[in-house]
Amino acid sequence: MPTFQLKINGVSHSVEADADTPLLWVLRDNLDLVGTKYGCGIAQCGACTVHVNGNATRSCSTPVANLQGMEITTIEGLSEYGDHPVQEAWKEIDVPQCGYCQSGQIMTASAFLENNANPSREEIRSAMHGNICRCASYNSIEKAVEVAAKKMN
Amino acid sequence: MKTSNKIKFSRRSFLQTSALASGGMLVGFNLFTACKEDVKPPVDLSLLDYNDFNAFIKISDEGKVTIFAPNPEIGQGVKTSMPMLIAEELDVAWDDVHVVQGKLDTENYSRQVAGGSGSLRHGWLPLRQTGATARQMLVNAAAAKWGVSASECKTDKGIITNANGDKLGYGEVVKEAAMLDVPEDVTLKDIKDFNIIGQDISNVDIDEIVTGKPLFGLDYKVDGMQYASVLRPPAFGQKLESFDDANARTVNGVNDVIKFGDKIAVLANSTWAAMKGKKALKASWTQDSKAENTAFHDETLIKLLDGNKFDTRRKDGDVKKAFAEADQVLERTYETPFVPHNCMEPMNFFANVTTNKIELVGPIQTPQSTAGRVARMLGRDVSEVTLEMTRMGGGFGRRLYGDFAMEAAEVSHLAKKPVKVVFSREDDMAAGIYRPAIKYRIAASIKDGKLTGYHLKEAAINGNMYGLIPNFFPAGAIENYQVDTANYKSNITTGAWRAPYTNVLASCEQSFFDEIAEAMGVDRIKLHMDLLDKVKGTTDERIQYSPERLQGVIKRVVKESNYGKEKDVHQGFAVYYCHNTHVAEVANIVMDNGVPVVKKVTVAVDCGVVVNPLGAKNQVVGGVIDGIGHSMYGELTFNDGVPQSNNYDSYQLIRMLQTPQVDVHFIENDIAPTGLGEPTLPPVGGAVANAIYKATGKRITKMPYMNNMDVEPVVG
Numbered sequence: 001m002p003t004f005q006l007k008i009n010g011v012s013h014s015v016e017a018d019a020d021t022p023l024l025w026v027l028r029d030n031l032d033l034v035g036t037k038y039g040c041g042i043a044q045c046g047a048c049t050v051h052v053n054g055n056a057t058r059s060c061s062t063p064v065a066n067l068q069g070m071e072i073t074t075i076e077g078l079s080e081y082g083d084h085p086v087q088e089a090w091k092e093i094d095v096p097q098c099g100y101c102q103s104g105q106i107m108t109a110s111a112f113l114e115n116n117a118n119p120s121r122e123e124i125r126s127a128m129h130g131n132i133c134r135c136a137s138y139n140s141i142e143k144a145v146e147v148a149a150k151k152m153n
Numbered sequence: 154m155k156t157s158n159k160i161k162f163s164r165r166s167f168l169q170t171s172a173l174a175s176g177g178m179l180v181g182f183n184l185f186t187a188c189k190e191d192v193k194p195p196v197d198l199s200l201l202d203y204n205d206f207n208a209f210i211k212i213s214d215e216g217k218v219t220i221f222a223p224n225p226e227i228g229q230g231v232k233t234s235m236p237m238l239i240a241e242e243l244d245v246a247w248d249d250v251h252v253v254q255g256k257l258d259t260e261n262y263s264r265q266v267a268g269g270s271g272s273l274r275h276g277w278l279p280l281r282q283t284g285a286t287a288r289q290m291l292v293n294a295a296a297a298k299w300g301v302s303a304s305e306c307k308t309d310k311g312i313i314t315n316a317n318g319d320k321l322g323y324g325e326v327v328k329e330a331a332m333l334d335v336p337e338d339v340t341l342k343d344i345k346d347f348n349i350i351g352q353d354i355s356n357v358d359i360d361e362i363v364t365g366k367p368l369f370g371l372d373y374k375v376d377g378m379q380y381a382s383v384l385r386p387p388a389f390g391q392k393l394e395s396f397d398d399a400n401a402r403t404v405n406g407v408n409d410v411i412k413f414g415d416k417i418a419v420l421a422n423s424t425w426a427a428m429k430g431k432k433a434l435k436a437s438w439t440q441d442s443k444a445e446n447t448a449f450h451d452e453t454l455i456k457l458l459d460g461n462k463f464d465t466r467r468k469d470g471d472v473k474k475a476f477a478e479a480d481q482v483l484e485r486t487y488e489t490p491f492v493p494h495n496c497m498e499p500m501n502f503f504a505n506v507t508t509n510k511i512e513l514v515g516p517i518q519t520p521q522s523t524a525g526r527v528a529r530m531l532g533r534d535v536s537e538v539t540l541e542m543t544r545m546g547g548g549f550g551r552r553l554y555g556d557f558a559m560e561a562a563e564v565s566h567l568a569k570k571p572v573k574v575v576f577s578r579e580d581d582m583a584a585g586i587y588r589p590a591i592k593y594r595i596a597a598s599i600k601d602g603k604l605t606g607y608h609l610k611e612a613a614i615n616g617n618m619y620g621l622i623p624n625f626f627p628a629g630a631i632e633n634y635q636v637d638t639a640n641y642k643s644n645i646t647t648g649a650w651r652a653p654y655t656n657v658l659a660s661c662e663q664s665f666f667d668e669i670a671e672a673m674g675v676d677r678i679k680l681h682m683d684l685l686d687k688v689k690g691t692t693d694e695r696i697q698y699s700p701e702r703l704q705g706v707i708k709r710v711v712k713e714s715n716y717g718k719e720k721d722v723h724q725g726f727a728v729y730y731c732h733n734t735h736v737a738e739v740a741n742i743v744m745d746n747g748v749p750v751v752k753k754v755t756v757a758v759d760c761g762v763v764v765n766p767l768g769a770k771n772q773v774v775g776g777v778i779d780g781i782g783h784s785m786y787g788e789l790t791f792n793d794g795v796p797q798s799n800n801y802d803s804y805q806l807i808r809m810l811q812t813p814q815v816d817v818h819f820i821e822n823d824i825a826p827t828g829l830g831e832p833t834l835p836p837v838g839g840a841v842a843n844a845i846y847k848a849t850g851k852r853i854t855k856m857p858y859m860n861n862m863d864v865e866p867v868v869g
Binding site: 028044097098106141 | 426495814
């Protein structure tokens with residue numbers, strides 16, 4: 001099996017995996033970073049969202065071979081103390097129900113807010129459209145992104 | 154029911170206490186069951202035995218409280234709300250309470266099930282009694298120390314005081330309290346004295362969730378564990394004929410391939426390798442029973458409705474006569490499809506079957522029965538089984554069925570290794586236990602401007618309605634009333650799906666009532682209010698809904714939604730009682746190029762005392778949006794026994810841009826609480842259909858609505 005050098009949450013990791021292995025499974029099975037979730041495997045639900053060079057990326061459909069030299073951030077590395085403004089907003093609004101999709105929601109929202117500091121409700125709704133929440137916590141997600149935007153400004 | 158009660162326990166009390174060797178007091182108790190006569194909680198936390206008690210409260214020397222919460226968490230918030238009941242009566246500050254998911258199994262659990270919106274309803278008194286009893290023991294200990302009567306002592310947020318101004322923290326008397334007898338009389342708080350119940354309390358796992366800590370079944374792992382991906386028959390009704398695993402075994406990381414029954418498990422070092430290995434399997438299948446398709450289901454259910462082979466579930470008066478004498482008879486047929494559960498966390502389970510024990514870990518709504526089934530399958534004693542529940546990435550009914558745990562146990566048994574079975578999304582959707590396809594035919598008779606008869610026929614794949622459901626509204630309100638059911642036994646597996654049995658029934662009936670009101674030329678709200686008046690004072694014990702409470706939610710939703718008066722939107726109304734909770738809803742829609750867009754839903758809910766308004770609101774909003782999503786978009790069709798959707802590129806779950814704002818109003822009262830995980834879902838499809846009628850003039854009678862209007866179906 002080939003070896004890949006991955007920089008995840010600021011730390012370099014040497015990972016042995018087949019070149020086609022999606023980042024998702026390297027994170028979860030090789031590195032025990034299980035905050036990134038498996039939902040669909042085909043980049044349709046957003047549960048596996050991480051940041052690659054700051055961009056929200058579906059880790060389930062990104063082969064590990066494409067990621068050498070890139071900066072990968074997972075939910076575990078979004079903030080040192082769980083206090084990123086998006087995480088704080090999620091707590092304030094009490095967004096999660098089952099909670100499973102929420103790390104992906106948070107990663108999508110945090111990348112979005114980096115690029116759009118003052119989003120409108122409609123922009124928030126469009127930005128979050130790719131992330132499914134089966135418990136339908138959408139109203140709370142919408143509100144929490146708005147709260148997070150205020151916190152970030 | 155009033156909430157203030159003086160409770161007397163039998164001599165064989167339901168809880169016991171002991172002093173912990175490490176300091177502090179441990180209260181062991183059994184939820185919803187009496188405990189064994191002569192057991193004591195252990196003096197060492199590492200010896201906690203959930204055979205003796207199924208739940209524990211630890212009060213430390215510092216007065217900190219740890220509650221070992223017994224019920225599985227599937228997202229409905231009971232891991233937060235049930236401990237709130239204990240903490241309220243224990244009279245501690247919520248900030249001093251820490252909640253831990255108990256490791257729970259054993260035959261002693263009477264209600265170790267998340268489902269049916271019943272957790273809070275069943276826990277309301279026993280959990281409060283437990284907290285109140287522990288509090289009384291602490292007070293008794295302090296009173297003895299001070300040499301005063303316990304009745305002179307008061308508590309507030311974990312501090313005991315007396316009339317002399319003395320103060321003791323709970324932590325300072327735990328040692329003495331643990332030695333005392335369990336009091337037989339405790340007084341529960343009056344509702345006006347609640348400090349915790351009724352407050353917005355965040356989900357107890359929220360810090361872990363937002364930082365991605367391992368909480369879920371899929372996150373669980375142990376050294377040496379094999380990930381197993383299972384190939385199952387691709388079509389319902391098929392059996393495995395033969396297979397070739399040569400290619401699968403060459404996949405990097407694959408360690409073994411194991412056939413069990415008609416399935417084949419590929420065991421590997423990683424999930425990805427197991428999934429790749431499964432894809433490399435070659436298998437041939439034989440059709441053992443009929444390969445069914447959706448057209449066949451449609452035809453079969455219509456034939457059943459046209460026929461006369463029904464079970465009559467309730468019969469009042471004589472509908473035939475009422476229909477014969479009527480001025481007008483209305484009849485509609487409503488059609489609803491199969492839908493999968495689609496929990497975001499796909500089914501998975503860990504099993505480690507060894508010669509002396511069976512260890513099971515994972516997300517499951519029915520730990521007790523699953524442990525029993527695994528033991529029976531492997532010919533082992535249930536005492537050898539431990540089952541640890543993880544947090545669940547959604548349930549919606551799917552995790553009531555332990556099929557995935559059985560698979561894990563069987564594969565681990567054959568492999569002689571710890572194994573975690575992981576369903577891919579495709580596996581999860583294609584090997585489902587679906588909400589069955591159901592068709593209803595409802596007829597109503599009108600004579601002299603009155604609703605005189607109502608006849609509902611249900612035809613369902615594998616059956617649906619049962620028990621008391623035929624006695625829900627409008628039963629009791631119409632003189633001639635009959636509910637009949639028929640079913641076709643299919644090889645497609647079906648089961649409970651969020652708000653089982655009423656999830657589509659309510660939508661169809663509430664849509665039909667709109668037509669009845671229109672035909673009668675009466676206001677829709679007035680029709681309901683008048684019908685409910687007739688139920689008041691009923692002596693029919695099968696009628697469990699309260700006409701007064703239903704009228705209460707109707708009035709509230711009409712007021713809050715400005716029903717019938719809003720301009721520029723089309724409003725649809727629905728009201729329903731199920732899962733012991735009364736709900737009324739108004740959906741506001743606008744049309745956008747022929748596509749109905751739900752902009753807002755106003756909901757009035759009567760669920761008794763609202764234990765945790767924050768969590769309660771989440772449940773209500775979630776149920777409403779889930780109900781809209783599935784009535785607008787959800788459909789699983791079959792061709793030759795094969796599900797025609799297996800992932801989110803071909804199956805639509807509601808997404809952000811399709812969601813309305815949900816405006817929630819709770820009726821305030823002091824009635825014992827009922828659950829909220831389900832009851833807001835069933836009526837909303839009716840409210841939406843009624844709004845679509847107002848917008849388009851067309852009655853939409855087939856779910857999902859978007860696939861049955863002249864618009865492009867939505868995916869994505």
